[in-house]
Amino acid sequence: MSDRERKLLLYEQFARMGKALANPLRLELIDVLAQGERSVDDLATSCGWKLSNTSAQLKVLQHAGLLKTRRSGVKIFYRLADPSVHDFVETLKALATETLPDAEKAARDYLGDVSVLEPVGRGELTELIARGEVVVVDVRPAEEYAAGHIAGALSIPHDQVAARLTELPKTSLIVAYCRGRFCVMAPEAVRLLRSAGFDARLLVDGWPQWHAEGLPIAS
Amino acid sequence: MSDRERKLLLYEQFARMGKALANPLRLELIDVLAQGERSVDDLATSCGWKLSNTSAQLKVLQHAGLLKTRRSGVKIFYRLADPSVHDFVETLKALATETLPDAEKAARDYLGDVSVLEPVGRGELTELIARGEVVVVDVRPAEEYAAGHIAGALSIPHDQVAARLTELPKTSLIVAYCRGRFCVMAPEAVRLLRSAGFDARLLVDGWPQWHAEGLPIAS
DNA sequence: ATAATCCTCCAAATACTTATGGAATATCGT
């Protein structure tokens, strides 16, 4: 085999990794799996896609080395092969919003203006927690909270925030978090809380980054 | 428009970035452009692809926001929109070789065992240059050397190394570099020099990383 | 064994991507 053929083979392998990331469902699956392992129909339901398609796309990601599986009885749980997979996809999303005006616009249309929600850094939140000056709210679905969350956080899934306002204090700062920078759950929750008269702010990024930095967690 | 539709639109934009990286020619073009700007048929010749296809793939990268162009007379020069594009593609290639056994094998088949070539770090090379204890050789094509190279490096394109051995000292250490971690030019040159009795080593990574770190350069 | 549950595989329809040669377009120097 010639050098030129070997070079093409290598670049075809690199392109396989690009192909794995070239589909919206697959990127969404990675985002959900960054919250913790999930079974196939759980993922299909959570993302709103047909089971057979979800299974097929999970296989694509698995064959690209990005996911691993574990069988437990009749269910198969998929998880990220490594935390670096999530980091890489975050970089992809950040690069897309920086270089593609259409992506930047789609992010703005979906998330709204996040800067007015006064995002709190992870260091700042750690201090606020230490001083007992904050109530932290995890607005992700209950399964994701159960799989792991910020130590001391309260679970109020985003679709229940409006109905459970009485559980939250009007006198203290509330910080809400969700899946990450491109997740709409916490921004929506903060807006709702603010319009109901609470002092609410957003956590910068979400659970995966908090977890990756080795900050205090619970499950 | 519903939240769900907006979410899909956003993830479709993210997937566009993945699609841009889902083709071997496009990844190779990014590697070459990381060495400096190039015209279209220069790129087509250098990568060994048809002009019309090269032009089409450059357009795909441009529409993904990864490349910019500059017209100079009758020629159009493409360049990376930002150095972060190269960093990102390096991360993609590293992730592929770490997670995909086929990619790891393809890299080994193409590059051989690089660790026996005693790769020199950038800090170490800077010191060796300061002490005048090294001859640095740039084995990339002449155009890439002309567009920018490590300060003081000699240009000996990889296909001329065998014919120009007399220009190199047997008494001093020689360090060769090329396009980067997955480029075969410098490893091949170092092997050739070693088998001819020279004391040769490889530079870790290549020109783009040296340049990105703000180390001494010339052009 | 049998049924229930969960997941994967398969076939088929549709849509998209890649690569090619050749025609069209843009710029420059005369």
Added chain:
DNA sequence: ACGATATTCCATAAGTATTTGGAGGATTAT
């Protein structure tokens, strides 16, 4: 304006990806 050079656009053919419904496999509980 004209020819030379460099690039893009277009039509087309072949290949690949996406999505679906339903059949087929594993595993568990009865």
